[in-house]
Amino acid sequence: MSTEALARLAEERVDHRFKGLPPDADGLTVGELTAQRRNLFTGGFATPVLALSAERLEHNLRLMETYADRHGLAFAPHGKTSMAPQLFQRQIDRGAWGITLAVPHQVRVARAFGVARVFLANELVDPAALRWIAAEQDRDPEFRLVCYVDSVRGVELMDAALRGAVRPLDVVVELAAGDGARTGVRTEEECAAVADTVAAAPTLRLTGVAGYEGEVPGADPERVHAWLRRLVALAVDFDKAGRFDGLDEIVVSAGGSAWFDAVADVFAEIPGLSRPVLKLLRSGAYVSHDDGHYRRLTPFNRVPEEGALEPAFRLWTQVVSRPSPEQAFVNAGKRDAAYDLDLPFAQVVRRDGAEHPATGVSVTALSDQHAWLRTLPEADLEVGDWVGLGLSHPCTSFDKWPLIPVAEADGTVVEYVRTFF
Numbered sequence: 001m002s003t004e005a006l007a008r009l010a011e012e013r014v015d016h017r018f019k020g021l022p023p024d025a026d027g028l029t030v031g032e033l034t035a036q037r038r039n040l041f042t043g044g045f046a047t048p049v050l051a052l053s054a055e056r057l058e059h060n061l062r063l064m065e066t067y068a069d070r071h072g073l074a075f076a077p078h079g080k081t082s083m084a085p086q087l088f089q090r091q092i093d094r095g096a097w098g099i100t101l102a103v104p105h106q107v108r109v110a111r112a113f114g115v116a117r118v119f120l121a122n123e124l125v126d127p128a129a130l131r132w133i134a135a136e137q138d139r140d141p142e143f144r145l146v147c148y149v150d151s152v153r154g155v156e157l158m159d160a161a162l163r164g165a166v167r168p169l170d171v172v173v174e175l176a177a178g179d180g181a182r183t184g185v186r187t188e189e190e191c192a193a194v195a196d197t198v199a200a201a202p203t204l205r206l207t208g209v210a211g212y213e214g215e216v217p218g219a220d221p222e223r224v225h226a227w228l229r230r231l232v233a234l235a236v237d238f239d240k241a242g243r244f245d246g247l248d249e250i251v252v253s254a255g256g257s258a259w260f261d262a263v264a265d266v267f268a269e270i271p272g273l274s275r276p277v278l279k280l281l282r283s284g285a286y287v288s289h290d291d292g293h294y295r296r297l298t299p300f301n302r303v304p305e306e307g308a309l310e311p312a313f314r315l316w317t318q319v320v321s322r323p324s325p326e327q328a329f330v331n332a333g334k335r336d337a338a339y340d341l342d343l344p345f346a347q348v349v350r351r352d353g354a355e356h357p358a359t360g361v362s363v364t365a366l367s368d369q370h371a372w373l374r375t376l377p378e379a380d381l382e383v384g385d386w387v388g389l390g391l392s393h394p395c396t397s398f399d400k401w402p403l404i405p406v407a408e409a410d411g412t413v414v415e416y417v418r419t420f421f
Contacts, residue, residue, distance in 0.1 A: 001089050002114030009418050018403040020049030030416050040411040047318040047386065048332035052288065052406045054414055056312035063307045064286050065094040071264040076100045076119045078284025082398045084419045085113035087287055100282040104129035109420045111136055120147040123154045127161035134165035146207060146251060148174040150185050155197040162203035170207040171198060172251055175231050177215035184211055191234055195243055206243055208251030209235045213259050224259050228266035239273045253280035261299035285394045288312040292342035292392025313397055315344065315389040322383050328373040330387050333366045336400055342392035344371060350386040358387060
């Protein structure tokens with residue numbers, strides 16, 4: 001990645017664009033504010049403010065690096081989760097092969113910060129985006145992008161848009177997770193037809209197969225393992241048919257954040273093929289984890305001996321109304337907190353520098369700028385208290401905050417993570 005581009009993030013000025021930051025920091029650069037090592041609770045930060053735990057973030061990065069190494073997997077974490085180049089850099093420093101992305105804008109962000117390898121988990125048929133990617137490949141011999149294909153028509157559109165490119169675009173046939181699932185080719189026969197169309201397109205090069213097991217209908221361990229074995233069998237059949245002749249390696253890729261243990265199991269069974277196999281895992285939510293959806297679904301619940309991810313986000317809010325003994329309101333709502341999978345979770349109350357558990361406090365609804373709290377008789381909550389909320393779904397947490405303080409356990413802010421959504 002580009003150290004110069006990352007360094008320029010520290011030169012950005014703090015101002016009204018970045019909610020939650022200290023008002024008296026306006027005009028400072030991010031680097032200058034970082035050097036002050038302000039405390040999240042006493043350094044002038046204004047609620048609501050989202051913070052990442054420095055220790056938990058590092059724990060999660062280290063754990064997934066270790067997991068991938070242990071199971072012989074290459075790792076391209078899904079960057080759509082954070083869209084934070086600083087975190088991309090830390091993931092790559094932790095051994096990631098590259099970064100997975102979903103749409104052309106995200107690739108442009110990654111390239112602006114020098115990401116050299118991108119796995120685009122979508123079929124890309126937009127001609128303007130394809131021409132830009134071709135130009136990037138032609139300009140930079142170190143840049144490699146691998147893209148899904150899932151239809152004959154899509155391949156034809158890609159080929160037409162890429163005519164004139166110096167280097168072919170690497171593609172993998174996406175096998176659908178089943179009837180009624182999301183994208184992907186539904187049958188092996190259709191996969192072969194798509195692969196034949198790629199072989200006839202001079203602008204494309206077939207490099208493997210891929211898919212997303214999280215879309216398996218009625219997903220359970222048996223169904224997910226069965227689909228992953230279909231994916232491996234497709235790679236074996238393509239290899240026997242000579243479809244990968246001339247490659248240095250064959251890409252076989254899967255892996256969201258709910259079933260990467262199944263991916264590790266099945267990819268360990270991949271037989272010897274004519275070329276080395278890049279077993280590419282793409283889980284992304286691990287970087288911050290969460291307090292709801294992924295806490296329930298993480299594969300580490302099934303394999304606790306391999307470790308455990310830790311939720312790294314906390315949204316700090318303030319009680320602004322206590323209209324009755326059964327109700328309170330804090331000053332963060334849909335504009336600030338993820339809510340697409342679960343409502344936020346009241347975790348701790350902070351008053352006069354001391355914290356206690358948010359016993360008897362629960363979030364029941366969100367308005368645009370307020371969270372509705374139900375308070376039971378045992379709840380110890382007053383107007384002015386800070387309430388720390390856990391969040392569910394990392395992707396829709398990151399995208400609401402363009403500059404996120406990273407705080408150590410004592411509240412010292414040691415970094416600010418810039419996001420680009």
